Amino acid sequence: MNTNIDAIFNLLAGTARGWRGTGITARARKTPEKVLKLYDIEISPFCRLVREALSEMDLDVMILPCPAGGKRFRDEARKLLPGTKFPMLVDDNTGVVMNESADIIDYLAKTYNSKLKSQQGFGRKVAVGSSMLASTFQYRVGGFQGMKARPSKAPAEPLVLYSFESSPYSKPVRARLCELEIPYLLKNTPKGAMTDMGPPVFRDKLFKAPQGTTRNRAWLSENTGKVQVPYLIDPNTGVAMYESNDILRYLDKTYGA
Template structure:
């Protein structure tokens, strides 16, 4: 209980360091037919900027965690993209694949947005520094691969970037290298109504695991489930 309280407190600090960016949806443009795909890991400050943009733009995305170590998706990115660099975005709707968080953010807002980028996603060095500061309180959580049993079907996570409780769950998914379909449901999200119809209430994080017919609220319960089910 004490450790979970400390983890939650430092996750809140990470949110404050980004001034709550990734808690609310902005003006939206066209919607993609297929979910985007992103190869990233939770402890990466540059990956954070892309996740924030995805939340602000209310985009569903398949997350392929690439923590440091022998994670299978890290090797895939090197083989298919040619570089050991993260984040890496794949958009099957436009046959686009790209590195560099700044380029990815600009692409996302140009393709799926209808307004200006938030300051911390448009300010270059200031935004990068703020994101690096947000990583410090978490002491590298979500950065290193800890081994996993590979699921047959994608897990699903209802989340939004600025939620400290969702951050705790995403860190464990990253460390275990578990791919998942991320449903962003920040304030103003068009997906909230369907989420409430599915889950029964507006509360995140919410994990759905079709491999075991399991659905869970509460970050502590989800983390215990993931570690108990998928840690190798």
Template sequence: MLVLYDIEACPYCRLVREVLCELDLDAVIYPCPVGGMRFRPDALDISGVSQFPLLLDPNTGDQILESADIIDHLYKHYGNARRHSPRGLRRKLAVTGSMAASAARSVGGVRGLKAVPSYAAKQPLELFSFESSPYSRPVRELLTELEIPYILRNFAKSRWQEMGPPLVRSRWFPDAPITSPNRQRLRELTGRSQVPYLIDPNTGVSMFESVDIMAYLKDVYGRK
């Protein structure tokens, strides 16, 4: 599985996560918020610089900094090799759009950027999510702030029938085939196609609903 040293609020990290989602690729996420000491030192040892995102690909042996280079690598090895990260003006526009996504949620401070006191998780958690989900994003932000590693199970929508809330899909398109492996897996596990869905192997807890997940993470891993 791919490994990504990541900061949820970082616009360059977001561009990489978007492509991971687009290509339906899972990854182990090691959150490296500002002020964090759990995984940032490891990233520094690996790359020699405190810069994110940092991708480790055990399938090719590559260690890659720079979001554009990471995206090119992902397309080359896991997608359409003719596609590349945008450059020049298109690159600037992509970064600006990515920054705006964080700015829109920065009332009271940028979320998913700075570390908060927390207890370490012995094993990575597992999160079914997709990058643009407004319900998944707050969970990823909190996981970053708490420096909790997790396996990101990307859950991108691959058919137009999958658009909209679960109630609409189940009512109007109950027989639409599920083409995403993670959508199939979650349906087998829970009978539902809904994100976010968190699995914590450390406690045996599994749960839907972002508000409940965040309350759980604060209660179990947050230092009072």
């Protein structure tokens, strides 16, 4: 599908969720020493809720993809927590292993000192319903993006992806990483100010404001000269690149069977 058309559907998905996971609205005041791990399915509406929370809290997380038919991380997850459903969080800082998205979000907010609101009661029903609606916009010819495993080669080391949850151009990349069962460190890159809003070319020319409004946006600005997502780093090959179409082609060529 044309990238711009794909982005329109992803914009609709973001709208359905009220653009949750876009800005740093509930910054965590405590940073975990050891990286959090999330056993995740990109298309799952419940996984989306946890990824939104992590983005709004400005917490990085190691994503371990568990698409339908996947063999790389699903069994591993179920050994850690028999009968688990996804998402499943592993926090090596506290020894916690848990599922149920609402409980995970409450745990993260409490443990890492965030003002993120609890998703319980009626608010929980609204969140789940709108997240399910958002997932319907991920349907493409052949099925839902980020749902089923594709044959792939495992990387020796996890990849690194700069992204924020509602980014319309990041979503296809995260979906492909999920389908290929490629683990990656998700460097959440939420917007930190109104001057961050809009496409990079338009935004930077209009506002001419500082780009480093959050820690990972500051890193991109200092190390690449611009702030744009998705940005992929592959430590296995030394490749670092912008542009979702280029990233998708790279992933298919390098790790597709």
